[in-house]
Amino acid sequence: MRAVVQRVLSASVTIDGEVRCAIGSGLLVLLGVGHEDGQEDIDYLVKKVAALRIFDDAEGVMNLSVTETGGDVIVVSQFTLMASTKKGNRPSYIGAAGHEKAVPMYESFCDSLSAAIGKKVGTGVFGADMKVALVNDGPVTICIDSKNK
Numbered sequence: 001m002r003a004v005v006q007r008v009l010s011a012s013v014t015i016d017g018e019v020r021c022a023i024g025s026g027l028l029v030l031l032g033v034g035h036e037d038g039q040e041d042i043d044y045l046v047k048k049v050a051a052l053r054i055f056d057d058a059e060g061v062m063n064l065s066v067t068e069t070g071g072d073v074i075v076v077s078q079f080t081l082m083a084s085t086k087k088g089n090r091p092s093y094i095g096a097a098g099h100e101k102a103v104p105m106y107e108s109f110c111d112s113l114s115a116a117i118g119k120k121v122g123t124g125v126f127g128a129d130m131k132v133a134l135v136n137d138g139p140v141t142i143c144i145d146s147k148n149k
Helices: 041-052 099-117
Strands: 001-014 016-025 026-032 062-066 070-077 128-143
Touching: 001 041, 016 070, 026 041, 026 099, 041 099, 041 128, 070 099, 099 128
Parallel strands: 026 070
Antiparallel strands: 001 016, 001 026, 001 128
C-alpha cells in the first residue's frame, strides 16, 4: 500500500462538476492499494499518517501532527501509485489491486484514519474521474510505502 501525503492549505475533490469534499489546512492523502496488501498495511499507514509530524509548532519547526493541529484530511484512491515503470514507457498497473479488493481496503483505511484523528475524513469516489485541487503548503510531500518499513 502506498500513500502520498501532502500538507495543504486547502484541497478539494470535484466529480462531474460537483464538489464532493473540501478542506482548509490539513492533509491530502493519495492512496494506492496493491494485490499483496492486507490489514497490517492499513494499520501501518493509518498510524503513520495520523502521527506524521509535518506541521509547524510555535517555533516554526515541523513538530506537530494533523491530529495535534486539528487539521482536516481528504483521502483519494489512486491506483496509478502502484505503477511499475521498469519496462518501456507505458506504466504497468498489474501491481494494483482490482476493484473487489481495493474498494474495501480503501474504505477500511478511511474509516480507520477517521477514528485515529477523531474526525471524519473527506473522500473521493473509487474509480470516478475526479478533479483534485490543492494548495500544497511548503511544499511538503511525503511518500510512504507500507512494504518499506
